[in-house]
Amino acid sequence: MTVTQSELVLDAEAQALLFREARTANTFSDEPVTDEQMRAVYELIKWGPTSMNQQPLRIVLLRSDEAKARLLPHLMEGNRGKTEQAPLVALLAADTDFHENLPKTFPIKPDAKDIFAEPGFRESNARLNATLQIGYFFLGIRSAGLAVGPMTGFDAAGVNAEFFPEGKNRALVVANIGRPGEDAWSDRLPRLDYDEVVTTL
Amino acid sequence: MTVTQSELVLDAEAQALLFREARTANTFSDEPVTDEQMRAVYELIKWGPTSMNQQPLRIVLLRSDEAKARLLPHLMEGNRGKTEQAPLVALLAADTDFHENLPKTFPIKPDAKDIFAEPGFRESNARLNATLQIGYFFLGIRSAGLAVGPMTGFDAAGVNAEFFPEGKNRALVVANIGRPGEDAWSDRLPRLDYDEVVTTL
Numbered sequence: 001m002t003v004t005q006s007e008l009v010l011d012a013e014a015q016a017l018l019f020r021e022a023r024t025a026n027t028f029s030d031e032p033v034t035d036e037q038m039r040a041v042y043e044l045i046k047w048g049p050t051s052m053n054q055q056p057l058r059i060v061l062l063r064s065d066e067a068k069a070r071l072l073p074h075l076m077e078g079n080r081g082k083t084e085q086a087p088l089v090a091l092l093a094a095d096t097d098f099h100e101n102l103p104k105t106f107p108i109k110p111d112a113k114d115i116f117a118e119p120g121f122r123e124s125n126a127r128l129n130a131t132l133q134i135g136y137f138f139l140g141i142r143s144a145g146l147a148v149g150p151m152t153g154f155d156a157a158g159v160n161a162e163f164f165p166e167g168k169n170r171a172l173v174v175a176n177i178g179r180p181g182e183d184a185w186s187d188r189l190p191r192l193d194y195d196e197v198v199t200t201l
Numbered sequence: 202m203t204v205t206q207s208e209l210v211l212d213a214e215a216q217a218l219l220f221r222e223a224r225t226a227n228t229f230s231d232e233p234v235t236d237e238q239m240r241a242v243y244e245l246i247k248w249g250p251t252s253m254n255q256q257p258l259r260i261v262l263l264r265s266d267e268a269k270a271r272l273l274p275h276l277m278e279g280n281r282g283k284t285e286q287a288p289l290v291a292l293l294a295a296d297t298d299f300h301e302n303l304p305k306t307f308p309i310k311p312d313a314k315d316i317f318a319e320p321g322f323r324e325s326n327a328r329l330n331a332t333l334q335i336g337y338f339f340l341g342i343r344s345a346g347l348a349v350g351p352m353t354g355f356d357a358a359g360v361n362a363e364f365f366p367e368g369k370n371r372a373l374v375v376a377n378i379g380r381p382g383e384d385a386w387s388d389r390l391p392r393l394d395y396d397e398v399v400t401t402l
Contacts, residue, residue, distance in 0.1 A: 005241040006241075007235075007237050007238045007240075007241035007242075007243070007345055008241050008242075008344050008345050008346075009218060009344065009345060009346035010215055010218060010219070010245075010343075010344035010345075011212065011214070011215060013212070014211055014215035015245060015344070017210060017211060018211070018243050018340075019246060019248040019249060019337075020248055020336040021243070022248070023249050031238075032256065034208075035401065036208050037208045038399065039208075039395050040206040040207075040208035040209050041208075041209075042395050043206060043212075043395070043401060044206070044220050045210065045220060046392040046393065047220040047221055047339075047392065048220060048336070048339070048340075049224070049225050049339065050348075051349055051351075051352075051353040051354075053213065053390045053391075053392075055392065055393050055398075057398060058398055058399075059398055059399045059400070059401075060399075060401075060402060061267055061399060061400070061401040061402065062399050062402050063401060063402065064402060066402075067402035075262070101393065101397075104391060105390060105392070105393065106392055107390075107391075108387070108390070125353070126326075127329075128328075128332055128353065128373065128374075130337075130368060131328075131329055131332035131336070132332055132333075132335060132336040132347070134333060134336070134337050135249070135332070135334070135335070135336020135337050135340075136220075136340070137375065138250065138333075139219075139249075139336075139337070140248070140338060142211075143209050143210065143211035144208055144209050144210060144211075144214070145209075146358060147208035147303065148250075149250075150250055151252075152326070152329065152330075153252075153253040170262060172329065173329075186309070187306075188396050189254045189306060189307060189309070190254075190305060190306055190308075191247040191254075191256065191306070192247065192302065192306065194240050194243045194244070196257060196302075197243065197247075197256075197259055197260055198239065198243060198259075198260045198261075198262060199259075199260070199261050199262070199388060200261075200262040200263060200264060201262065201263050201264070201265060201267075201268035
């Protein structure tokens with residue numbers, strides 16, 4: 001299962017940690033996830049590329065029972081139990097006002113902010129680039145030896161109203177984070193073959 | 202710059218390869234990128250998680266001059282030169298008919314396909330999950346020791362009409378792939394601080 005492919009430079013242990021042996025966890029142990037771990041994850045994944053260095057990802061970490069109780073009613077029923085049990089829950093959102101940071105994050109183009117004056121264009125850029133960053137974030141969680149349980153089964157409008165009342169952030173994914181618990185996953189599901197996904201012209 | 206953070210399990214060399222020293226390339230050497238390399242990348246990143254194992258990412262690899270010539274007019278002018286020069290270009294798209302595969306890829310829920318009967322819901326799921334997979338794909342390219350130059354500055358409607366006339370795929374990102382060439386990048390751009398991105402409740 002963990003054959004290193006000779007075309008890859010990434011070592012076999014890293015391949016296993018990030019992809020080949022990593023699994024989406026549905027149960028978690030009691031071991032806490034620390035702020036230091038989350039800082040280390042962010043300091044790693046912040047380097048992942050975004051369009052014009054937009055960096056629209058915003059993360060709300062829910063650790064207290066009070067904070068999690070605000071989220072639970074907005075999740076699909078089947079997702080509530082595992083989220084209640086997870087030691088840490090990350091609410092991952094796109095900031096549609098990311099352009100306000102561009103004078104600082106993209107100084108090589110001083111008028112970069114003006115390109116994003118139109119709200120619809122800003123929203124589609126924010127969603128796409130925050131989602132790329134969420135992909136990096138999942139692999140960052142695994143880089144810390146933790147399991148992630150991502151979920152998209154929730155009422156985004158309800159979550160946005162509860163956690164982002166100022167109206168500029170869009171919840172995209174909720175991710176449970178922790179050490180896997182008992183029976184944390186079922187059998188691995190099949191993946192599409194290369195030739196079903198890739199065409200070469 | 203490449204301090205290993207003690208909270209991470211991923212080794213320092215892998216951290217550098219994927220994140221800390223990896224850079225978006227704007228020029229490329231003449232060295233070809235092989236089909237074997239791209240197969241190895243896919244066989245690694247196919248394991249990344251998607252909602253209900255949707256796997257909507259579709260990849261069109263443009264290697265021939267003829268194939269690249271079909272793409273170039275749809276790119277922003279500033280992106281054309283580097284794409285013309287790259288040994289391989291990946292057109293990364295979301296398949297809005299991903300649900301047709303669910304009986305095979307999500308057999309644990311036999312009616313999974315029916316959940317996605319509504320085209321708007323299917324489109325938003327396809328875009329979000331294909332974009333997560335694009336994040337995995339970028340890190341997969343780096344896992345093969347190659348540089349990636351992702352671009353969102355292109356006319357998506359034009360690209361869709363040219364490459365996906367059957368109407369079900371949505372182009373999301375174009376990525377140049379190869380070994381970095383001369384002056385492949387400028388200075389690293391600043392990233393947002395943890396406290397600008399993360400809130401803990």
